[in-house]
Amino acid sequence: DQQVKQNSPSLSVQEGRISILNCDYTNSMFDYFLWYKKYPAEGPTFLISISSIKDKNEDGRFTVFLNKSAKHLSLHIVPSQPGDSAVYFCAASVNTGNQFYFGTGTSLTVIP
Amino acid sequence: KAGVTQTPRYLIKTRGQQVTLSCSPISGHRSVSWYQQTPGQGLQFLFEYFSETQRNKGNFPGRFSGRQFSNSRSEMNVSTLELGDSALYLCASSLDYSVGQRIHFGNGTRLTVT
Numbered sequence: 427d428q429q430v431k432q433n434s435p436s437l438s439v440q441e442g443r444i445s446i447l448n449c450d451y452t453n454s455m456f457d458y459f460l461w462y463k464k465y466p467a468e469g470p471t472f473l474i475s476i477s478s479i480k481d482k483n484e485d486g487r488f489t490v491f492l493n494k495s496a497k498h499l500s501l502h503i504v505p506s507q508p509g510d511s512a513v514y515f516c517a518a519s520v521n522t523g524n525q526f527y528f529g530t531g532t533s534l535t536v537i538p
Numbered sequence: 539k540a541g542v543t544q545t546p547r548y549l550i551k552t553r554g555q556q557v558t559l560s561c562s563p564i565s566g567h568r569s570v571s572w573y574q575q576t577p578g579q580g581l582q583f584l585f586e587y588f589s590e591t592q593r594n595k596g597n598f599p600g601r602f603s604g605r606q607f608s609n610s611r612s613e614m615n616v617s618t619l620e621l622g623d624s625a626l627y628l629c630a631s632s633l634d635y636s637v638g639q640r641i642h643f644g645n646g647t648r649l650t651v652t
Binding site (some may be wrong): 428430432457458460462467468469470471472475477515517519521524525526527528529530531 | 542569571573578579580581582583586594596628630632635637638639640641642643644645646
């Protein structure tokens with residue numbers, strides 16, 4: 427049973443515009459969320475995280491929003507750059523260490 | 539600081555064989571976890587080790603096992619390989635298992651079972 431879902435397998439955005447990647451979860455006990463970026467033939471790279479006590483976290487061009495009531499997470503990338511083209515995974519954990527539940531990923535293409 | 543190192547990068551095995559994958563965590567990291575990535579399934583948690591003890595285990599059959607050594611290096615073993623075991627196996631490390639850790643991934647071992 428997929429507890430973390432990324433319903434958009436792919437997304438295309440023009441360079442300079444905003445990219446919005448979405449993630450939904452079913453387990454209300456999740457209290458820590460992360461986003462990872464993955465290039466082909468490489469392992470996922472950490473992007474940004476958010477704790478359930480917050481509803482927003484920013485790091486440069488990346489902002490993550492958390493809506494606990496809707497069990498929804500989103501990643502905003504502004505402005506989008508061609509180098510951002512990659513597969514993005516959201517992940518969530520309960521207070522059980524490093525057991526993370528990952529979504530199936532969204533492939534982002536930023537068009538120059 | 540060197541990242542998470544996984545060996546080998548690629549493996550081809552035959553159904554019924556067994557395989558051992560190796561992972562060296564980032565220096566100073568004591569928690570190691572393993573994930574399986576298959577198309578359409580995302581990353582699925584296999585198990586996590588800390589101080590040579592398995593702390594968590596995902597929903598995988600007993601053919602999947604692992605261990606951690608005193609230097610925090612870890613191995614995972616898959617016995618009696620099946621075609622469905624073909625996947626990218628990712629190892630990740632973190633300082634410990636406290637909440638709020640970011641985990642750092644290696645580049646994975648691509649296993650193909652024929």
